[in-house]
Amino acid sequence: MSTPWSKMAQNTPSSVVRDMLQAAQAPGMISLAGGLPAQTSFPLEAIRAAYEKVFMSGSAALQYAETEGYRPLRVKIAERLEAKGLPASPDHMLLTTGSQQSIDLVCRILLDPGDSVLVESPTYLAALQVIQSYQGISHGVACDDHGMLPESLEEQLQLHRPKLVYINPTFSNPTGKVWSRERRQQAVDLCRKYGVLILEDDPYGEIRFNPEQLDAPALAALDAASYEGPSNVIYTSTFSKTVAPGLRTGWILAAPDVVKIAARAKQGADLHSSSIDQRALHALLETFDLDAHIRYISQDYEQRMRTLTELMARKSWEGITWNSPQGGMFLWLTLPEGMLASNLFTYGIQEKVCIVPGDSFYAGTPELNRMRINFTHTDPELLPEAVERMDRAIQRWHASSQSDHVVTM
Amino acid sequence: MSTPWSKMAQNTPSSVVRDMLQAAQAPGMISLAGGLPAQTSFPLEAIRAAYEKVFMSGSAALQYAETEGYRPLRVKIAERLEAKGLPASPDHMLLTTGSQQSIDLVCRILLDPGDSVLVESPTYLAALQVIQSYQGISHGVACDDHGMLPESLEEQLQLHRPKLVYINPTFSNPTGKVWSRERRQQAVDLCRKYGVLILEDDPYGEIRFNPEQLDAPALAALDAASYEGPSNVIYTSTFSKTVAPGLRTGWILAAPDVVKIAARAKQGADLHSSSIDQRALHALLETFDLDAHIRYISQDYEQRMRTLTELMARKSWEGITWNSPQGGMFLWLTLPEGMLASNLFTYGIQEKVCIVPGDSFYAGTPELNRMRINFTHTDPELLPEAVERMDRAIQRWHASSQSDHVVTM
Structure with missing residues (x-):
């Protein structure tokens, strides 16, 4: 059979x-x-010490934990994001098994078969695959060295009425390009105009060769600065590139209703990610100079x-x-x-x-x-x-x- | 909006x-x-020592790893299953973020909206929820203290032409009941007869108060003993109840094509589960007397x-x-x-x-x-x-x- x-x-x-x-x-x-x-x-030695600290604190780390993820780590992440100009609250955050799960959960809660998603041209391959797995249809928006071309974005927003615009605007996989501030603002404004959520995938944004020369605020930050109320940007990032991928810890920062529905989806998907790894990351951030x-x-x-x-x-x-x-x-x-x-x-x-x-x-x-x-x-x-x-x-x-x-x- | x-x-x-x-x-x-x-x-101290051992072995544990999971752990799990009479190969196994992810992945690769799944009456609540999330339809099969009633199972197999029969036959959640050997064999035979896969969810099977008095082989073992070729049973279990849930490590043991397709689905879902936790479990099993x-x-x-x-x-x-x-x-x-x-x-x-x-x-x-x-x-x-x-x-x-x-x- x-x-x-x-x-x-x-x-x-x-x-x-x-x-x-x-x-x-x-x-x-x-x-x-x-x-x-x-x-x-x-940072092997610092990570080793962080796990040691988790186990010194007792067996609570080994029990089932809440789907949203270890709250003290969410607090730390929110502090780091705030320090970089991105308004963030631990209550608007869901810890995930890395950015890949963030993308999967967002597609899971938004895409029905036949729904459209706008993406950069080119874009992150594994995002295309996730969109396809939910039987969504990806449409490439024309890009130059500074990001999506606003006229192409608006045309496609009108044409395809997408559920989502997926972007990787800072040191993109595969191109390594960075969107200009202007293009970021334009994308934020256009997606607000057409009522379409942005999924901002930002795994590489902190790996900056000349930080002082780069004017590349997160679209989530521009959206928060420009508009009242819940964010129109679902922001995801990860510790995979700044600490290590093996800890499989990423996060979603988004409007409360998005986080709530994504947490429900995650509960069905795996209850929660490794709480030991989350606690170890928290312990690491307490003493290690990650910056x-x-x-x-x-x-x-x-x-x-x-x-x-x-x-x-x-x-x-x-x-x-x-x-x-x-x-x-x-x-x-x-x-x-x-x-x-x-x-x-x-x-x-x-x-x-x-x-x-x-x-x-x-x-x-x-x-x-x-x-x-x-x-x-x-x-x-x-x-x-x-x-x-x-x-x-x-x-x-x-x-x-x-x-x-x-x-x- | x-x-x-x-x-x-x-x-x-x-x-x-x-x-x-x-x-x-x-x-x-x-x-x-x-x-x-x-x-x-x-076993907090043994777990602590196991992580320590992982970090002593170098930074490979911190890198991206293969979707199927840390192979030496799969080898150990296969050995444990074989020792309990269940034929198992590390190549027919996918490590997951706990049994919940096993259930989710199996539903993901099998269920289209409207597809039927037969379940025990009553059954594990979170399985019902996952089936519902994929817009599958769960049908309860009548059960007594010894498992599903074969006549009810056969009737529903004919009536609903399900994609899957989901069962939790050993110390069921919620009832704590154990299926008799006879009912296990009957379910195996009926599902073979109608060409329907069984998902055998076995998180509690090792927690036996009187192991010598219990005649409750895994349905996967009975299927392997009775039929040639690839298994008709997708078997899933976890270390959540035998070691600790915080490590979020479970597995799927199934026919090669099921494992292959489930691994593809998992790649989209989260690339892989925590390799640190998997390596720690492997280190634990090397020295700790889990039995x-x-x-x-x-x-x-x-x-x-x-x-x-x-x-x-x-x-x-x-x-x-x-x-x-x-x-x-x-x-x-x-x-x-x-x-x-x-x-x-x-x-x-x-x-x-x-x-x-x-x-x-x-x-x-x-x-x-x-x-x-x-x-x-x-x-x-x-x-x-x-x-x-x-x-x-x-x-x-x-x-x-x-x-x-x-x-x-």
Whole structure:
């Protein structure tokens, strides 16, 4: 007998990128794929001490706990957000098993089959997958280097009457771009005008290479500054990139009714996330200077990004360009027209370097000559060799491209 | 503007019992509601040492990990299941954020709106809620003290063509009952005959007061012994009752295709559960005698159950009966016809003792004179006072019932 999978399961295909990441596991492969933070940056000793403190406080940490999450941690998170200019209350917050669960819960409580969601073009792949799993329909809004184009956003708000606008405005996955303040305000205003909620996914926002030069307030902060009453922005972030992903702790900050309904959904989904991890994070924040640690990570990541882009620049690849991100974990490569990223991926695998083609990051028709490079995970000492391999992959592409020409002549 | 919640959110109402449990939090309340294990039984020192060991092993535990869960823990779980007669492989297993997530993921990959699920009558409340949230329809199968009645099960299999049969056959929540071996085999055979998957939810199965007297193999084991090929039973259990709930670690053991599709769904839902907690459980199982600990918990819980039922028996409440569970965490009270459990709940709250009415545990028309009593969480020293309060609540009911008669005469 064949199992009668639900439509939801049928709309949850195995991710192409997931399969690519498995290729990245092959022996000897240097991977610039994936979205992993540097393992060397995890504050292991401070985390160890934090768990120790939790267990010293007794067995309450081991019992069932409330769905909304450990309240003292919510208080700490709210304080940190307030310090960054984002009005926040622990009562308007739900702790989650990382940002991925935040996205899933928001889609769960808002999307019916056929509902539209507007997304950046390109956008975070796993968000597209979650939207698809709820049988929602993602529509890409045209973007430039400063964010969504307001005219495209308004046109699509009118055309698709979406339930949600999903954005990743600060050091976007996959592009590493940052929305300008103006574009942020415009998106906030347009979504208010059309009564559409924004889901602001902000896992990388604190990883800033030049914090003082960046004018990128959270859309949630701009919304709060511009409008009375409950927020129109559902803000989600995580400790995965600032502390460590293994603790699986993120949060949703939103209007009270959104938090209430999301908490009900979470109760059905898993009752609550690990209370031990939540208490350990709380203990960590009590003594550990997380802001100093974030500055350290940011400097480390900036150095990695510079090393990589300088090595790439020395190769003078014809027609290949990239941005220089001001933070986050990714940079975005543009290949010459006609050089398919999927082909370059294949040549890369043959040369034992893994870079993800950009195709999968688009809601609609993809750009076929983009690639995402992660610069935070690979050992910096391997970067020269990684670039040599990329170079050989590019040479292979040129060689095969010329032989194609011969054949077609 | 009012938020346009999804149908899924609209079908995820706040649980009546959740509201009742909030009543149980009131100062001075003695709660026999809830389904919490004894906090005093958590092996705090062993757990502390296990986390310590994880952090000694380096920062890999803090990185992103595979969706299926920490493989060495899956190996350990498989060994434990095999030792109990249940064929198990780490490759047919998905680690989850507790049994609740197991139930949610199984519903997610199988249920479309309008699909039927057969359940025991009564059954685990939160499973009913998850089924409802996916807009599935639960149908109660008639049960006696030995499990589902085969004729009722077959009739409903024919009538409703369900996607799933959800059962909690060993020390059921809410009744504490155990299915006989015969009924287990009959359910396995009938579900094979009609090609319907079984979801066997087994969080309490190891908490056995007289292990040697109990002939209650997992349905998954009977299915494997009776039929070739992939299992027709999706088996889920958890460490929440044997170690501690705060670690939020459960698992699904099932046919390879079910595990594969459930893992995809979990990837969208939260990428993976806490890898730190999973590694700590693995470290715990390496040195801690969990079976001895389970024997200790079981003896403790049996003693609590005996203390409570002896105190209740001394009251000689007219027409009130209960079972004497052979394990698990609950017993099931039957009130005289006409004594509404919801009324007794209210009088109980007035007397500061909280017991959950059974109404919410039924898929269809509920029995209105049943109550669930948890005997594992309240301090045993409070049990005499709890029974005194129950007694006063029952007297209140009788008094009001007589005054009702006066009024209606």
